[in-house]
Amino acid sequence: MRQAIETLVTLGRVFGFALEAVWAYKLRSIFVSAGIAMGIAALTVIVTSVDGAQRKALEIVDMFGPDAVFVLGGDIKSRAVGKRTLTLSWEDARRLRQSLPGAYLVVPMRAKRSIMARYGGKSKELPVVVGSTAAYSEVWNWPLAEGRDFSDRDVALGTKVGLIGDQAAEELFGDESPIGKVVFLGDLPIQVIGRLSYRGFSGGGSSIDERMIIPLTTLTQRFNMDRKYFRALRVKFHDPERMSVHVENTRSLLRHLHGLKDGEDDDFTILTADEILKFIGMLKGGLVVFLGVTATVAMLVGGFVLANLFYISVSERTSEIGLRKAMGAKAWTITAQFLFEAAILTIAGALIGMGLGLGLGQALTRLGILEIQFSAKVFVLALSSAVAVGVIFGIRPARQAARLDAVAALRGDGS
Structure with a gap:
């Protein structure tokens, strides 16, 4: 017990010497910490x-639903510049609606x-x-907080009615109910007949709770848009466990309707929850590879800088080391x-790097690409990685310092 206490006291004194050395060699400290910071910043973003990508994927799948497809006009996967996107009629x-097996809801949309x-x-x-046909809230699994959805009659007559997102309603009406109120979209008066429940999903820099939905006919008529074609279709099916069959049936029917021959590319894109998960997975993979290489290179550079500067430091501090050994300091x-000096510098770099990484992460969040949230896992991983780099790259210079002969070191000869 006594020996353990003495060891702890000794380590405390050694740690104090390490802090003094880090402060005394400021330029060296800055170089080492900066190198580590770049690697930790990349690691934090990874x-x-x-x-964030995993959370976003779960949000999207929950919103999208496992029983639906979203059909976009144009082939977004291999679309040539200038190629038509208004291909759905x-x-x-x-x-x-008439011929697709298993489909019970087909809702065209444009924006x-x-x-x-x-x-x-x-x-x-x-x-x-x-702009949508009737049953927008049903087809997107998006219940109304109050009011009603618009009807087939509203669509047929192009009536000036609409649904409003929760955030838009709050900003325009405050605590008042928006039902029955008239909102002007530009110069177009729209009577609010329904308020969508809060969804909290964002993408592309905005929240879906900020939108309004009006009859598709009203949108095309009032904003002078092509009335024959629209941008997208949302289709819901019975038997979601047969989605692969539903997707193939949808593709075959649309290719037939569009007169596409064998070998010709689709002029539409079918998205499902699985497709979205695959895309998010690719995005995650790309981020991990790119930022992983960046983090590894930066950490290695920081480690080599640390090792080289410590070798130089040993040669510059031979007299100090010799004096300590002559006074009884053990190897x-x-x-x-x-090693304490290396750990202090790399931990400082880790803290700076986490700050940089979180700043980069906020930029990604503002762009609507991903939601970045700091967690204890990031903190632990960053600090442990930094300490590991400090120990791995600092051990050889530390051992070289410990092997110095006290007499030779006092003469400044080092051996």
Whole structure:
């Protein structure tokens, strides 16, 4: 017990010597910490972005639903510049409703971006106004908090009614119910008949709770858009366990309706929850590979900088080391001091790197690419990686210092 206490006291003194040395050699300390910081910044982005991608994937799948497909006009996977994206027509929607096995809901959609909404003295720029047929809330599994969805009659007549997202309603109406109120979209008056429940999902720099949904016919008529074609279709099926069959049936029917021959590319894109998961997986993989290489290189560079500077430090501090050994310092305390110095510098670099990494992560979040959230896992992984680099690259210079002969070191000869 007594020996253990004496060892701890000795280590405390050695740690104090290490702190003094780090402060005395400021330029060396800055170089080492900066090198480690770059690697830890990349490592922080890797861990937080992968966690964020997983959360985003689960959000998307939950919102998308396992029983639906989303069909976009144009082949977004291999679209040539200038190639048509408006390839889905009202006839496609009609035939899908009539002939697609297992389908029970087909809802065409189109969107108009960046429209100013006004109510009373308040205004808000809506990132998107969606035009849809009836059953928008049902087809997207998005219940109404109050009011009703618009009907087939509303679509047929192009009535000026709409649904409003929760965030848009809060900003325009505050605590008031929006039902029955008239919102101006540009110069178009829209009576709010339903308020969508809060969803909390964001992407592309905006929240889906900021949108409004109006009849597709109203959107195309009032904003002078092509009335024959629309941008997307949402289709829901019975028997979600047979989604692969549903997808193939949808593809075959649309290719037939569009007169596509064997060997010709699709002029549409079918997305499912599985497709979205694959895309998120590719995104995660790309981030891990790119940032992993960056982190590894930066950490190795930081480690080599640390080792080289410590070798130089040993040669510069031979007299100090010789004096300590002459006064009774053991080899292991000399080794421990240099390892403490390495650990202090790499931990400082880790803390700086985590700050940089979180800053980069916030930039990704603002771009709507991923949600970055700091966690205890990031903290532990960053610190343990930094300490490992310090020990691995600092051990040889530390041992070299410990092996110095006291007399030769006092003369400044080092051996």
